[in-house]
Amino acid sequence: MNFMSLIGVELTKLRRSKIILILLAPVIMMWIPSIVNAEIHFDPQGISITPEYNFFIQGFMGMAWFMIPASLVICTVLLVQTERSHKGLLKMLSLPLGSAKFCLAKFIILLLLAALQMVLSIGTYYLSSAIVSQLWNYNFILEPLYVIPEVLKIYVSAIPLAAVLWMFATLIQAPVFSVGLGLASLVPSVLIINTKFWFLYPMSYPFYLLMIAYGKAAKGIFETEIAWLPWLPTAALITVTALAVSCIRFGASERR
Numbered sequence: 001m002n003f004m005s006l007i008g009v010e011l012t013k014l015r016r017s018k019i020i021l022i023l024l025a026p027v028i029m030m031w032i033p034s035i036v037n038a039e040i041h042f043d044p045q046g047i048s049i050t051p052e053y054n055f056f057i058q059g060f061m062g063m064a065w066f067m068i069p070a071s072l073v074i075c076t077v078l079l080v081q082t083e084r085s086h087k088g089l090l091k092m093l094s095l096p097l098g099s100a101k102f103c104l105a106k107f108i109i110l111l112l113l114a115a116l117q118m119v120l121s122i123g124t125y126y127l128s129s130a131i132v133s134q135l136w137n138y139n140f141i142l143e144p145l146y147v148i149p150e151v152l153k154i155y156v157s158a159i160p161l162a163a164v165l166w167m168f169a170t171l172i173q174a175p176v177f178s179v180g181l182g183l184a185s186l187v188p189s190v191l192i193i194n195t196k197f198w199f200l201y202p203m204s205y206p207f208y209l210l211m212i213a214y215g216k217a218a219k220g221i222f223e224t225e226i227a228w229l230p231w232l233p234t235a236a237l238i239t240v241t242a243l244a245v246s247c248i249r250f251g252a253s254e255r256r
Contacts, residue, residue, distance in 0.1 A: 006101060023116060031128040034059045048218055049221075051138060056142055057210065061207075064210040065206075068117065069206065073182035077169050079109065080178075122151055129141045168182055200234060
């Protein structure tokens, strides 16, 4: 069985799970308040930002800071625990394939789930902005050439975060502790992006990029240039290290 066939098997397993509903729920939850409280976007409290950009930034702020990372936490644990609960992981490891392949295949599935959530977020944003535009007789809809690249940046920046959370899920057998550690690690990200060492903390990456977009839309609020160095090499090192540890430890308890 080659690697692509292995991914196909993992996708088949997804059809029987409820993970997709878990991805959709936070997307809807984050945009309902934006619709209900749309009038606040006309009063940015002294900040120089137009209502349509304020609507977009504020709507994605909760997604980038908590909902997207929290969804990754839940998905990583479910991907591992589903196999463990039905002894599927033990059966997989009995096949003549390296455990690293299984580990990487599941990580690819995790990234595909994250990509799906980004697509759902874009769709929900446009639906919400269309509703608010009709309610307030003001065009809240931004061009796709702005929205899609910004959301794509958030997605790409979440890959190191996904790798670290995947490592947590493979190292910690108890799902309660794995979820607890993952969620607890998200809380400091808002504070850490304001320090010189934000690039060492992958949980802050999506929120950092959203704040860059905020800085461009509202002058003087946040920096407007991405500090690519030392961010890119650090992010790459964190991703590779986390995946290496995951591949080494994947199914370790089942192999005993």
